[in-house]
Amino acid sequence: MRIRATVAAVSGALALSALAVPAAQADTSFDKPSAAERFGTSPAKAASGVTAAAEELPVVSNVKVNSGKNLVIGTTTVKTYNVSLTASHSTGILDAYIDLWHGKDLDNVDGWIPPNEGAATCTAVDATTSNCKLTVTVYPGSDLYANALAGTWHVTAGALAGDESIFWDDFYSTTKVQRASKLTVNASPEPVKKGKTITVTGKLSRANWETGTYTGYSTQKVVLQFRKKSASTYTNVKGINTNTKGELKTTTTASADGYYRFAFAGTSTTPAVNAAGDFVDVN
DSSP states (O other), X not given: OOOOOOOOBOOSSSOOSOBXXXXXXXXXXXXXXOHHHHHTOOHHHHHTTSSTTTSOOOEEEEEEEGGGOOEEEOSSOOEEEEEEEEEEOTTOEEEEEEEEEESSSTTSOOEEEOBSSSSOEEEESSSSEEEEEEEEEEOBTTTBOSGGGOEEEEEEEEEEETTSOEEEEEEEEEXXXXXXXXXXXXXESSSBOTTSEEEEEEEEEEEETTTTEEEEOOSOEEEEEEXXXXXXXXXXXXXXXXXXXXXXXXXXXXXXXXXXXXXXXXXXXXXXXXXXXXXXOBO
């Protein structure tokens, strides 16, 4: 977790004055910068853009985190993602900024993922518009130190124009940061006679960022699916729920050679996952 002394944070595309952010936890604070701190402009200059009438501000669009896909994090693998935006201003674009943060508001920030770069790589489309890129790196167990951090994160977007006017919005958009999921299946007996009962077991688990292990995902709906040996797609057989340990157990009737698997549709905190099919020979 990136824990440092608390620094002022800024809220709103046009509100560029500093707002003090208290520690999100009793002994934790996050070094989330203000617009002026990030772009190196004077506080007076940054604050001068508080209204569109007073000064032309950069226009930001097309903000993307991981190309619009959710961030799925396991227990050990550190992942780096691309983030980008498009910005325009009559004087051109000098720099841009994107970060991810968690909390209901800036007075209750309990997670923060900053960009790796001190400045964005901005490629000019023309004299006024640039496409700007950065990266963010996510450390399970550090940045993601609590399972409660899974779900919706806010996306801060900022841009610095050639005349040093600033766009800055800590609530520009949102993205999902999810606990990676796993799903297993085992169908038996193998082989089995046609018309006999097949027992299918498995387990749905997900990353526990607090323990560094995968633990069972309880009381979740999962679908048993079947694919004939000669077919290319699975069809639904029945829906069941995981028990308190994330375990699955159900039965079905053997009808033809084929593959059985469990399929989980996912939740806001955990991505969808399908088990690898388990082949059963029916004779």
